[in-house]
Amino acid sequence: MQLREFADRILSSPSIAEKLAPLVPPACDDCPGPPVRVALPARPPELAFCGRGRSPPMPHPDALSDRRRRAVAHHIMANHELQALEVMAFVLCAFPEAPLEFREGLAQIMGDEQRHAAMHVGRLGDLGMKFGDVPVNGYFWRKAQEFKTLLDYLAGLPLTFEVRNLDHTLEFEDWFSRAKDEKSAAVMRSIHRDEIRHVAFGVHWLRALKSPNQSEWDAYESSLRWPLRPEKSHGRSFHREPRLAAGMSPEFVDRLERLE
Secondary structure, rough: OEEEHHHHHHHHHHOOHOOOOOOOOOOOOOOOOOOOOOOOOOHHHHHEEEEOOOOOOOHHHOOOOHHHHHHHHHHHHHHHHHHHHHHHHHHHHHHHOOOOHHHHHHHHHHHHEEEEEEHHHHHHHOOOOOOOOEOOOHHHHHOOOOOHHHHHHHHHHHHHHHHHHHHHHHHHHHHHHHOOOOOHHHHHHHHHHHHHHHHHHHHHHHHHHHHOOOOHHHHHHHOOOOOOOOHHHHHOOOHHHHHHHHOOOOHHHHHHOOOO
C-alpha cells in the first residue's frame, strides 16, 4: 500500500473501523502525490467536531472513582488519539516532499496512534459507553491547519502535545490505579512507552531539519504558533526521565522545567 493511499483513507473515510485499519504491508512511498491540505477529516456524524465549549471537560482526578467519569476520560483521550492520527495523515498529504525516512517513521507512529485509539475505545465499551456518546472537539486538528512547514508540525505535535502526554500518561496511570481500575492504568502505561518513541522522533527530526545556525530551543520555540508555547508541553506534574529517555538534551529539559 502507498503511504498516500493510507493517509487518504484515514482522512476521507467516515468509518472509525477503516480509520483504525493498519497499513497494509508492504508499504511504499514512490507515489506521494501533489501537496493537498484537507480542511476537515471525514467522520461519522456523532464524532464530528463540535463548537467551542460544547465538549465535556476532562473529569477531575478525584471523580475517576465514578465509572461514567472514567468512561468520559477515555472518550476524550480516544478523540485525542484519533485526531493525532488524522493530523499525521494530513502531514503526509500536505508535505509529500518530506524525506522518505521521515514519512516512513511517521507511518509507523500512525500505527501506534491507531492502537492507542482502539485501546481507549475498548475501555469505553467495558465501561458502558460508545465512542460518539459525548461531543468531541477538534483542537489538535485546528492547530494543524497552521502548520506551514515540517518544523511547525514537529514543534506542535510531537514536541508539545506528545511531550505533554509524557506527563499525562503517568498521571492518569496513577489516577486510574487510585480508582482501582487497573485495566485503564495498564492502557496508560502502554501508551506512555510509545510516547517516548514518538517524542524521540520529534527530537531527531528537529535536529535534522533546523537551520545549523539555530539552537534546538530556538528552532522549537520559533516554530510554535500562538497560543502554543513551550509551557503547553507540561502536564500537571513534570517528569524529567521520560524526556531524557526520548533524547532531549539535559539543557533543553532544564529550560522546559523552569517554565513550570
